[in-house]
Amino acid sequence: MKRTANIFVRVEPENREIPFDMKLSQNKHLSYEELGEEWFNAEIERGMTDLKSGNAIPAEKVSDRMSKDYGL
Structure with missing residues (x-):
């Protein structure tokens, strides 16, 4: 994203604002209870594979x- 902003500022130096929203998507932690045994087993199988x-x-x-x- 930073690279895109730098390029934009060079193209239009008088406009120092980024012409789009910079938002990160929210990661939702999923629980076993929400997704169920079938999903859990499929994920374990995928990991084992x-x-x-x-x-x-x-x-x-x-x-x-x-x-x-x-x-670290």
Whole structure:
């Protein structure tokens, strides 16, 4: 978004306002009770399929990356 704003300011330097709303969507945390057993089981299956196919990142690697990127 910042890049878009910078380009706009260069194109129209006299207008320092961004011509669109900058809103982040709200993430809603879903609960088991709201979605039910069928949804839960499907999500668990999807996760297990990802693990079996190697489509996962080890927690240690995620932790190392976060420490490097965010100084955690």
